[in-house]
Amino acid sequence: MKTDLLLSSFASLLFGQLCLAQTNETAAEDFKPSSLNQPNKQYPQVNSERRVRARVVAPQATNVAFQFLGGSTYPLTKGEDGAWVGVTQPQDEGFHYYQLVIDGAQVPDPGTLYFYGGSRWGSAVEVPAKDQDFYALKDVPHGQLRQVFFHSKSTTTNLRCFVYTPPDYEKEISKRYPVLYLQHGGGEDETGWGSQGFTPFIMDNLIAAGKARPFIIVMANSYVPGASFGFAATNQPPPTDSRYSQTIGGPGGRNYNPAAFARVLIEDLVPHIDVNFRTLADQSNRAMAGLSMGGMQTRAIAPANLDKFSHIGVFSGGSLAVTNIADMTTFKEKVKLVFVSYGSRENGAAGKANVEALNQAGIKSVFYESPNTAHEWLTWRRSLREFAPLLFRD
Amino acid sequence: MKTDLLLSSFASLLFGQLCLAQTNETAAEDFKPSSLNQPNKQYPQVNSERRVRARVVAPQATNVAFQFLGGSTYPLTKGEDGAWVGVTQPQDEGFHYYQLVIDGAQVPDPGTLYFYGGSRWGSAVEVPAKDQDFYALKDVPHGQLRQVFFHSKSTTTNLRCFVYTPPDYEKEISKRYPVLYLQHGGGEDETGWGSQGFTPFIMDNLIAAGKARPFIIVMANSYVPGASFGFAATNQPPPTDSRYSQTIGGPGGRNYNPAAFARVLIEDLVPHIDVNFRTLADQSNRAMAGLSMGGMQTRAIAPANLDKFSHIGVFSGGSLAVTNIADMTTFKEKVKLVFVSYGSRENGAAGKANVEALNQAGIKSVFYESPNTAHEWLTWRRSLREFAPLLFRD
Numbered sequence: 001m002k003t004d005l006l007l008s009s010f011a012s013l014l015f016g017q018l019c020l021a022q023t024n025e026t027a028a029e030d031f032k033p034s035s036l037n038q039p040n041k042q043y044p045q046v047n048s049e050r051r052v053r054a055r056v057v058a059p060q061a062t063n064v065a066f067q068f069l070g071g072s073t074y075p076l077t078k079g080e081d082g083a084w085v086g087v088t089q090p091q092d093e094g095f096h097y098y099q100l101v102i103d104g105a106q107v108p109d110p111g112t113l114y115f116y117g118g119s120r121w122g123s124a125v126e127v128p129a130k131d132q133d134f135y136a137l138k139d140v141p142h143g144q145l146r147q148v149f150f151h152s153k154s155t156t157t158n159l160r161c162f163v164y165t166p167p168d169y170e171k172e173i174s175k176r177y178p179v180l181y182l183q184h185g186g187g188e189d190e191t192g193w194g195s196q197g198f199t200p201f202i203m204d205n206l207i208a209a210g211k212a213r214p215f216i217i218v219m220a221n222s223y224v225p226g227a228s229f230g231f232a233a234t235n236q237p238p239p240t241d242s243r244y245s246q247t248i249g250g251p252g253g254r255n256y257n258p259a260a261f262a263r264v265l266i267e268d269l270v271p272h273i274d275v276n277f278r279t280l281a282d283q284s285n286r287a288m289a290g291l292s293m294g295g296m297q298t299r300a301i302a303p304a305n306l307d308k309f310s311h312i313g314v315f316s317g318g319s320l321a322v323t324n325i326a327d328m329t330t331f332k333e334k335v336k337l338v339f340v341s342y343g344s345r346e347n348g349a350a351g352k353a354n355v356e357a358l359n360q361a362g363i364k365s366v367f368y369e370s371p372n373t374a375h376e377w378l379t380w381r382r383s384l385r386e387f388a389p390l391l392f393r394d
Numbered sequence: 395m396k397t398d399l400l401l402s403s404f405a406s407l408l409f410g411q412l413c414l415a416q417t418n419e420t421a422a423e424d425f426k427p428s429s430l431n432q433p434n435k436q437y438p439q440v441n442s443e444r445r446v447r448a449r450v451v452a453p454q455a456t457n458v459a460f461q462f463l464g465g466s467t468y469p470l471t472k473g474e475d476g477a478w479v480g481v482t483q484p485q486d487e488g489f490h491y492y493q494l495v496i497d498g499a500q501v502p503d504p505g506t507l508y509f510y511g512g513s514r515w516g517s518a519v520e521v522p523a524k525d526q527d528f529y530a531l532k533d534v535p536h537g538q539l540r541q542v543f544f545h546s547k548s549t550t551t552n553l554r555c556f557v558y559t560p561p562d563y564e565k566e567i568s569k570r571y572p573v574l575y576l577q578h579g580g581g582e583d584e585t586g587w588g589s590q591g592f593t594p595f596i597m598d599n600l601i602a603a604g605k606a607r608p609f610i611i612v613m614a615n616s617y618v619p620g621a622s623f624g625f626a627a628t629n630q631p632p633p634t635d636s637r638y639s640q641t642i643g644g645p646g647g648r649n650y651n652p653a654a655f656a657r658v659l660i661e662d663l664v665p666h667i668d669v670n671f672r673t674l675a676d677q678s679n680r681a682m683a684g685l686s687m688g689g690m691q692t693r694a695i696a697p698a699n700l701d702k703f704s705h706i707g708v709f710s711g712g713s714l715a716v717t718n719i720a721d722m723t724t725f726k727e728k729v730k731l732v733f734v735s736y737g738s739r740e741n742g743a744a745g746k747a748n749v750e751a752l753n754q755a756g757i758k759s760v761f762y763e764s765p766n767t768a769h770e771w772l773t774w775r776r777s778l779r780e781f782a783p784l785l786f787r788d
Contacts, residue, residue, distance in 0.1 A: 038514060038515055039513075039583075039617075040513075041514075056499055056501075057498070057499060057500075058496070058497055058498050058499035059497075059498040060456065060457055060497035060498040061455070061496070061497035061498065061499060062454060062456075062497070063454055064499075082498065100501070102452070102455070102496050102497060102499050102501065103452055103453075103454035103455035103456070103496060103497050104451065104452050104453040104454040104455065104476065105450055105451060105452035105455060105458075105494075105496050105501075105504075106451075106504060107450075107494070107496065107499075107501040107502065107503075107504050108501065108502045108504065108508075109501075110499075110500060110501050110502065110514065110516070113515060114502075114508045114515055119433075119434075120432060120435075120504065121432055121507060121508055122504070137543065137552055138552075139545060139552065142542070142543040142544075142552075144540040144541060144542055144557075145540065145541040146538040146539065146540045146541075147538060147539040147540075147588075147594070148536070148538055149531065149536040150536075151533060158531055158532075158533065158536075163538075170670050170671065170672075171670075173567055173568075174567075189433075194541075200541070276564050276565070277564065278564075
């Protein structure tokens with residue numbers, strides 16, 4: 001035991017920011033496999049104290065750690081069976097990206113499913129939330145999550161997006177639906193909302209309960225091929241190897257450029273969706289929302305395109321101040337809803353104040369705070385749950 | 395150079411079955427990132443000699459190897475920058491599962507996208523095939539790949555499948571389509587054909603070229619929850635934690651049981667598809683095919699359900715002998731096509747002979763051999779390319 005602590009202290013010198021791994025003796029012994037594990041994989045596990053227990057077999061390694069993305073690092077301890085084990089401090093409920101560090105190699109945990117975040121496909125663990133029922137797969141009618149390729153004139157490539165269609169879409173053959181364009185965060189991609197965001201289950205459950213109107217959700221990639229970082233497009237050409245930007249898991253060679261994404265969205269994607277899906281193709285039936293970077297994009301793109309969008313959602317991505325709205329008359333006429341949300345562990349004070357000011361200016365606005373969560377997916381799953389029922393009600 | 399060889403020889407004692415890593419000096423220096431890499435990841439790479447060059451940063455490791463699933467292991471060599479590098483012998487064209495072994499830990503390569511095979515989500519590398527154009531993403535009308543959940547009465551769970559709908563499905567609102575049920579191989583799942591199988595691109599390209607009739611493809615998971623290995627169902631209960639069998643990446647707690655899968659397919663899935671998609675819901679418009687284990691399932695299920703299926707495809711999964719057909723009169727009346735394929739590096743002699751015998755018995759049968767491939771996905775992509783144009787022509 002003392003040796004373990006000494007080893008941990010030594011390891012902390014090597015790894016920098018470190019938390020001491022909790023020994024198994026003091027953690028509640030009700031660990032269960034994370035719901036995001038691969039089939040039949042027992043680790044990582046989570047207990048009732050919201051601690052994560054990791055385990056990886058690495059018999060010849062000298063140093064193994066568990067590292068939350070942008071968070072704490074926990075050294076693991078080697079057992080006689082060649083497996084390294086460790087327990088973290090209690091975590092917030094919800095979804096957490098992490099990686100293993102094995103003798104300096106940053107690798108995914110072979111026990112988990114993989115998710116795109118932090119600009120890489122990697123591991124994640126789910127700490128069960130008390131309200132997890134709202135994003136559970138239930139015996140209700142299910143919508144479909146569809147992989148869709150669309151041609152982008154502005155980038156001369158074929159790009160991928162995902163489209164959620166509600167449960168009755170295939171049965172109500174002549175019915176048309178409103179559309180929400182829903183963007184991921186920085187370092188994530190078009191798979192985020194459909195996978196770790198649980199968008200299909202959240203919507204299926206809301207619709208089955210009569211809480212949300214059935215509508216289509218389109219999830220695209222905010223990173224546009226050939227666009228450089230920053231707010232001005234450059235003359236950097238698109239990738240010359242077209243296959244390199246067209247692999248199944250997500251195009252490569254992309255950078256964040258809101259102007260470039262706005263062109264793809266307005267000129268390529270919206271028209272493609274309106275031609276290939278049974279949409280209500282007018283401004284009053286089109287919303288845009290996003291989380292973090294996607295929220296910033298929404299704040300930039302939707303107000304500049306009020307002929308296209310009527311409902312605006314910004315999740316952990318800032319807010320709209322009255323003073324930033326250039327033409328208040330048009331904004332009041334066109335915008336049916338401004339929704340702003342934050343996790344309670346983020347600083348949402350300015351967002352809340354801005355929402356109040358918008359309401360006083362006569363613009364219907366709603367602020368939501370997710371209890372006991374930070375800049376993480378449980379905040380955004382809940383934000384979608386709160387936002388969706390407010391859409392397309394006018 | 396001599397030191398490298400000595401180290402490699404020493405490493406071979408540790409790793410068992412080993413191939414000597416080719417040094418960079420003797421490999422053609424035209425390496426390019428594999429098309430299955432994550433965005434902006436440069437490794438693994440493949441050169442014109444079909445060699446794979448791997449690289450992973452693991453500064454404190456003492457032993458790092460590149461290991462093809464079920465194939466050779468190549469020790470990597472540490473450079474002064476803390477990165478381990480190595481080059482494999484030339485590989486067959488196509489898709490190859492592999493993993494990294496870092497000081498004994500079997501982990502995915504952080505450079506690649508991940509694919510389900512070998513009963514785990516892990517890495518793969520693509521050696522460009524001379525005929526890769528047939529499964530490339532092109533400027534043609536694209537179908538959709540849809541994630542669909544269906545309720546399974548026989549297992550009392552909600553199961554996931556993927557459904558490919560052809561490009562005109564959303565535009566020809568009253569048109570109905572034939573359906574192919576297409577199964578993955580052992581250790582794989584319902585994601586295989588849509589991801590590493592490139593089914594959507596293969597079909598989009600065949601349909602655009604007028605080579606295949608547009609039809610729907612349904613890809614389910616052959617492993618049924620609560621069913622044990624073997625040909626007889628047991629009384630093993632389904633997993634009690636329903637969330638554990640319902641995660642995005644694939645249900646857990648499953649085992650292979652052809653009888654259990656046949657029940658799911660015939661009693662749950664086919665009815666669900668016929669209600670929720672615009673199918674031509676009769677025997678003459680329904681096909682079943684599969685690769686390897688999926689081919690064995692097809693040989694077991696389709697001939698036993700000739701009121702349901704008219705076209706049969708078996709890829710690298712054995713073949714149908716005339717002597718195994720119990721009721722030849724019914725078989726001849728009901729079966730419009732038997733298709734059998736193998737890679738040229740597999741032993742397809744019996745399959746070819748059986749196809750000839752079936753033809754002589756008056757049953758339309760086709761044999762296809764994929765040049766220079768083994769029991770791998772390029773064999774099966776090509777098999778689909780050859781099989782699809784033959785379907786639903788009567």
